Amino acid sequence: MSDWLVTQSPPARRRPRALSPLREHLRDTFWFAPTAAMVAVFVVWLAAQALDTAIVDALRDDGDYETLADLLRFAQDAKAVVSAVGSAMMTFIGVVFSISLVAVQMASGQFTPRVVRLFVRSRITKATFAVFLATFVLTLLVLTAFDTVEDPRDVTTLPLVQSVLTLGMVALSLLLFVLYVNSTLRLMRISHVIARIATESFRAISSMPPPASGAEIPELGTATAWVPHQGRAGVLRDVHIARLVRVARRHGVVLRLIPRIGDFVVPGTPLLAVHGGAAPPPGALRYTTSVGVERTYHQDLGFGLRQLCDIALRALSAAINDPTTAVQALDRVVQILAALTRHPLDVALHRDRGGAVRLVQPVPGWTELVDLGFTEVRRCGLGSPQVSRRMLAGLDDLLLLAGPDRREPLLRHRELLQQAVDESAPNATDRAFALHPDRQGIG
Structure with a gap:
């Protein structure tokens, strides 16, 4: 955070x-x-x-x-x-x-x-x-x-x-x-599957609360109480934001969610940190969190990118060897990251009707999302100039959109990609071809 x-x-x-x-x-x-x-x-x-x-x-x-x-x-x-x-x-x-x-x-x-x-x-x-x-x-x-x-x-x-x-x-x-x-x-058809994944990802992005301009998160201080997870172990699918905000407002406290949406939670581990007072009674927090066996798009910013990367990795495997599908997945990865270039990340603030912060929810940061979108695909796509060319074009586009404070992970991935291609390509001509940015990979 x-x-x-x-x-x-x-x-x-x-x-x-x-x-x-x-x-x-x-x-x-x-x-x-x-x-x-x-x-x-x-x-x-x-x-x-x-x-x-x-x-x-x-x-x-x-x-x-x-x-x-x-x-x-x-x-x-x-x-x-x-x-x-x-x-x-x-x-x-x-x-x-x-x-x-x-x-x-x-x-x-x-x-x-x-x-x-x-x-x-x-x-x-x-x-x-x-x-x-x-x-x-x-x-x-x-x-x-x-x-x-x-x-x-x-x-x-x-x-x-x-x-x-x-x-x-x-x-x-x-x-x-x-x-x-x-x-x-x-x-x-893979193109429609990828498009559906991107659509679901944008729904998760659109559900994030809009922060007030120039508003700073209040100093929460040390947690005054902890609420452990009770129930079965599993993936934290989503939280009932409106209900948690009402509970926090009613008891005059601020609740901070410890795990992120998509994390695997175990009974007894901390689920909520309470700031400013005693923990609400267990009955008030009932049905405020949902745990399941798999992740969902709802409230999970990284799940769409995770699926797109899985599709790209499967396409780049030796059994399938379909770099065009990997390029289609990279198209949507770049699209999702482009929508997040200027979106506040790391933490989401949920306020009550009076404007007071009542729920602090951790979300993936910009660096984590960029690493999720490019790291594994970059490593598995070294033998395909189509993938490296598309990735370079995507990184260049994101560098144009991202602010100065978000350029570092993009530049790092661009440098790592160039180093990997330099080490793997047999001659200078192949290296120059593989490092030429192309939005179609090899059009």
Whole structure:
């Protein structure tokens, strides 16, 4: 935590929403959307059944049995369609999501296992699965509503609205199937995967709180209390910022998060340092932190860069030998770092409504992010002039954007890259070619 003075005022960014951790956790699950869809379709079916009963009762009260006879014939035809839809939908679901398993396996083997979460978080995949299951459940419910009588005078209910609703769900399922196949094919292409990683990284950047211009972090002094981590061991996924700020304000203290988002925490180790008073009771701090088995994009500035580096390293391995993919990953690394060149790092301040600092959260510093983005790729890409040329061009672009206090790690990586190429290239011509900055690597 070395950057105690905020020197730049970045553009206004959205404040983290109170339920953002819950929203992010639901996005990382695959059960919520299908379950909600099946519950919703059951409620809609009850309403449609009540409407069908009301229609039949109105016709019976009017004595319009001729219209009832026509509707009864329509219902018998619709029953055959609904039965066919119900029998085919589960097979359709199995075929469709076999595509997902193949796509996930290919992406995990060729890119990095950490991109699997992109498929899990895909909205179109969840929507398709949810609508397919909802359609299947709806067909089962509608089949129970068909009346076996043949005389219109004995008809008590006819699934008219329900049948139309089923046909509408089938049409929606077909539309989502087309969109799902298109989305899955896009996620199997490395350029789109890299773009999605960059998009998620920019969401994490945009959620950082905007510091006041020229505002300095108050002197916290020695911690007056410590709050240990309680619960299972795992990766610190995110913290409920709004709730921690409220707790700190209510107890008149400042809370300082000890581990960074993405660190592995062990029960009993310090989680929060308390400044200015006693530690809040354990009940007040319940559900303020989330621990899981893997990192997430939410609140984690370095996770996107970590994934991009993993993709580049996998591409530069002898088994794959695809430096073009590494160059595409470097494009996004440079883009993310360019967005952070003048953003205050090392620490994030979260304030209450009165403007007082209540939560101090450590975040990766500029040097750490630059090292994360370039160190491993630089070492593994020495045999590829395409990688060295792209890296030099990226470092030169970042040197133009970065302030004087952030040029040192960029110059260090540029010097290390030149030294490595000088040592590995066999002659001066190859060295000059490999050290020529090129944004396309070798265009």
